[in-house]
Amino acid sequence: SQQGEEDPQALSIQEGENATMNCSYKTSINNLQWYRQNSGRGLVHLILIRSNEREKHSGRLRVTLDTSKKSSSLLITASRAADTASYFCATDAYNNDMRFGAGTRLTVKP
Amino acid sequence: DAGVIQSPRHEVTEMGQEVTLRCKPISGHNSLFWYRQTMMRGLELLIYFNNNVPIDDSGMPEDRFSAKMPNASFSTLKIQPSEPRDSAVYFCASSPRTGRDTQYFGPGTRLTVL
Numbered sequence: 001s002q003q004g005e006e007d008p009q010a011l012s013i014q015e016g017e018n019a020t021m022n023c024s025y026k027t028s029i030n031n032l033q034w035y036r037q038n039s040g041r042g043l044v045h046l047i048l049i050r051s052n053e054r055e056k057h058s059g060r061l062r063v064t065l066d067t068s069k070k071s072s073s074l075l076i077t078a079s080r081a082a083d084t085a086s087y088f089c090a091t092d093a094y095n096n097d098m099r100f101g102a103g104t105r106l107t108v109k110p
Numbered sequence: 111d112a113g114v115i116q117s118p119r120h121e122v123t124e125m126g127q128e129v130t131l132r133c134k135p136i137s138g139h140n141s142l143f144w145y146r147q148t149m150m151r152g153l154e155l156l157i158y159f160n161n162n163v164p165i166d167d168s169g170m171p172e173d174r175f176s177a178k179m180p181n182a183s184f185s186t187l188k189i190q191p192s193e194p195r196d197s198a199v200y201f202c203a204s205s206p207r208t209g210r211d212t213q214y215f216g217p218g219t220r221l222t223v224l
Contacts, residue, residue, distance in 0.1 A: 030210055042114075042201055042215030043153075088153065092210045097143065097166055102152040 004032070004089040004101035012107040019076040021104040023089030024069075030092050032065060034074050037086045037103070046074075046087075081110045114216035116202050122222045128190040131219045134183055135204030143213060144177055144187050145201040153201075159185065160208060192223045 007022045023032070031050045035043040049056045049065045049072065056063045062075040076083055086105050090098040115134040123129055135142045144156040157167040162179045170177070174193070179185040189196055199218045205211040 033212065035213075040218075042203070042217050043213075044215070045212045048212060090213075097155060097158045097208075098210065098213065099155065100145075100153045 004091045004099065006087065006089055006101045006104040008104060009102070010105040010107070012109065013079055015079060015081055015108055015110050017079055017108075019079050019083070019106055019108070021074045021087050021106070023072045023074070023091075023101060025072075025089075025091045026070065029067075032063075032072050033090045033098065034061075034063060034072075035088045035090060035100070037088065039085070043088060043100075076106075079106075079108045081108050084108045114202055114204055114214055116200075116216035116219050118219060119217060120220045120222075122224065123192055124224050125193055126191045127223075128188065129192045129196075129221060129223075131187040131200050131202075131221070133185045133187070133202030133216060135185070135202070136214055137183065139204035139206050139214075140182075141205045141208055141211070142179060142185050143203040143205075144185070145203065146198045147201060147218075148198045156187070156200075189221075192221075194223045197221055197223050 004023045004025045033048045034046045037043045047058050047063050049063050060077045065072045084107050086103040088100045088103045090100045117132045140161050142159045145153050147153045156169045157177045158165050159179045177187045199220050201215050201218045203213040203215045205213045
């Protein structure tokens with residue numbers, strides 16, 4: 001069963017704009033991860049944020065985590081056409097595995 | 111490292127046939143995962159191995175699906191008999207220690223059951 005749910009399901013922006021995607025989850029977590037999937041390919045890990053962290057950066061990516069609201073956001077700044085992909089959040093479950101949400105489909109128009 | 115290797119990349123078969131998907135995890139990784147992805151159901155975890163032992167197989171749809179990991183460098187996912195609703199992309203992923211670590215995904219096997 002899915003643990004995380006991304007919002008929105010789809011997002012379309014112009015190149016250079018910022019893209020924000022949100023993830024909500026239901027139970028306590030140890031960490032939350034964000035992945036990207038280009039069409040027809042496997043998922044690629046982007047960033048991991050632990051439950052005791054509130055914000056993390058990696059290049060143009062900024063992830064926040066609010067454990068009180070059981071939510072996380074992924075911000076991509078100065079988006080590029082190459083950022084077009086689906087983005088998934090994943091949270092750990094009781095059996096030490098990760099459960100993925102349904103994903104946000106991001107389209108960046110050149 | 112070559113990353114997670116899956117074979118075949120594409121498989122087209124007829125209903126009722128047996129299908130075997132193969133995965134070679136990244137060397138040294140202790141955990142292996144099989145996922146299925148469809149438009150309707152998204153990415154579903156089918157089974158998770160840690161140190162070659164199945165830890166969670168609650169996602170395996172039914173008895174037609176079976177997975178094995180005879181050693182640390184090889185796993186198979188078998189569907190027998192296959193049905194059209196099994197058509198999906200099947201991903202294998204591995205992680206260094208447990209499922210809470212970063213997972214490294216293979217390129218996937220696109221299965222079409224006619």
